[in-house]
Amino acid sequence: MANLRVTLCGLEFSNPILPAAGPPTKDGAMLQAAARGGAAGLVSKTISVKPAEVPRPCMAEIRGGFLNTELWSELPKEQWIAAEYRLARQTGLPLIVGLGYTAEQIAQLAPMVRPFADALELSTHYVGTNLVPILETLRAAKEAVDVPVFMKLSPHPNIQEIALALEGAGADGLVMINSFGPCLGIDLETGLPLMGSKDGFGWLSGAAIKPLALRCVYDAARVVRIPIFGVGGIASGRDAAEMLMAGASAVQVCTEAILRGPTVYGKIARELNTFLDEHGYSSVDEISGLTVRKMRQRGAPRATAAPRAELSRCVFCGTCEKSCPYGAIRQDKAVKTLEIDKEKCFACGLCVTRCKMHALSMEV
Numbered sequence: 245m246a247n248l249r250v251t252l253c254g255l256e257f258s259n260p261i262l263p264a265a266g267p268p269t270k271d272g273a274m275l276q277a278a279a280r281g282g283a284a285g286l287v288s289k290t291i292s293v294k295p296a297e298v299p300r301p302c303m304a305e306i307r308g309g310f311l312n313t314e315l316w317s318e319l320p321k322e323q324w325i326a327a328e329y330r331l332a333r334q335t336g337l338p339l340i341v342g343l344g345y346t347a348e349q350i351a352q353l354a355p356m357v358r359p360f361a362d363a364l365e366l367s368t369h370y371v372g373t374n375l376v377p378i379l380e381t382l383r384a385a386k387e388a389v390d391v392p393v394f395m396k397l398s399p400h401p402n403i404q405e406i407a408l409a410l411e412g413a414g415a416d417g418l419v420m421i422n423s424f425g426p427c428l429g430i431d432l433e434t435g436l437p438l439m440g441s442k443d444g445f446g447w448l449s450g451a452a453i454k455p456l457a458l459r460c461v462y463d464a465a466r467v468v469r470i471p472i473f474g475v476g477g478i479a480s481g482r483d484a485a486e487m488l489m490a491g492a493s494a495v496q497v498c499t500e501a502i503l504r505g506p507t508v509y510g511k512i513a514r515e516l517n518t519f520l521d522e523h524g525y526s527s528v529d530e531i532s533g534l535t536v537r538k539m540r541q542r543g544a545p546r547a548t549a550a551p552r553a554e555l556s557r558c559v560f561c562g563t564c565e566k567s568c569p570y571g572a573i574r575q576d577k578a579v580k581t582l583e584i585d586k587e588k589c590f591a592c593g594l595c596v597t598r599c600k601m602h603a604l605s606m607e608v
């Protein structure tokens with residue numbers, strides 16, 4: 245059993261899996277369900293000075309992802325303070341309180357939620373990409389409270405610049421990424437957009453944004469020392485391991501918890517443990533930032549030779565042959581042969597990633 249414990253800014257988590265701000269953390273009851281489901285800490289839905297008026301429909305599952313037009317909590321801040329945070333605190337888990345958006349709003353909200361908060365998470369989703377207002381929100385929180393302040397970033401193109409500036413201005417950690425967009429999905433029966441927002445646009449989350457989230461976390465981890473919570477498309481222990489390797493110290497999960505319920509946190513933690521055990525890693529810390537370290541030490545993977553095939557694993561499904569753009573693979577199910585033409589093979593690597601049986605591997 246690997247050591248799943250992580251400590252971030254003095255907050256202790258028994259595993260690195262937390263819920264992300266969203267429907268699975270929309271009130272005290274849901275936060276309690278997240279705790280029962282195996283989350284090691286809680287992140288409450290972003291609240292602002294006024295309840296959100298959410299256009300509906302506001303959620304849709306799409307192929308490979310999820311669209312939403314949720315804003316922030318529809319519950320008034322008074323209800324959170326009177327009831328919801330208290331329910332969350334009953335779990336005994338560290339509670340990170342989500343707040344938004346402008347510096348004035350943060351200055352008003354932060355002292356009100358402080359009695360319940362082990363840390364704050366400030367969403368910059370509606371603050372824009374300009375550094376000045378983003379930094380102002382951080383300063384407003386730092387002046388108002390003495391708990392760690394984590395800054396949640398949307399997938400901005402200038403992520404390194406923002407991450408560095410936030411670290412310089414005293415952010416205690418980063419949370420990345422929020423959903424990506426705006427995006428569009430269309431209901432083929434009505435011909436209308438899936439989302440009920442004014443222009444029909446929504447924000448993309450789930451599996452589709454995982455590579456973008458990994459890139460953002462990796463980019464930030466290369467330039468800052470403060471801890472990063474990785475968010476975006478995490479649905480399994482292997483996804484969590486990938487996010488940790490990219491540079492995250494812990495991860496958050498939203499879409500998968502919406503789709504499969506609050507037991508996903510414990511499931512992902514158990515799968516992460518299995519991954520660590522199977523690969524001989526003794527702790528989460530050992531893989532956190534592994535890719536950053538390896539890229540520094542030896543640089544990017546380099547493939548020059550054709551993949552090797554391990555026939556004992558091959559089920560001769562034909563996937564590699566069908567999708568080889570170089571026509572380099574020939575398999576014959578009847579006589580159980582698989583040949584890779586070394587002259588034709590470009591070492592592109594596609595077949596290795598498509599083989600579900602892990603029968604192909606390539607020197608990198």
Ligand SMILES: Cc1cc2nc3c(=O)[nH]c(=O)nc-3n(C[C@H](O)[C@H](O)[C@H](O)COP(=O)(O)O)c2cc1C
Pocket residue numbers: 264265266267289290303310311312313314315316317342367396421422423448449450451453475476477478496497498499500
């Ligand atoms: C329906 C929905 C509502 C969300 N609401 C919030 C929110 O209130 N505050 C916030 O910071 N992020 C919010 N998010 C973004 C998620 O916390 C998360 O950053 C994003 O969805 C990527 O993670 P995922 O792929 O695991 O969902 C929301 C996401 C969804 C799908």
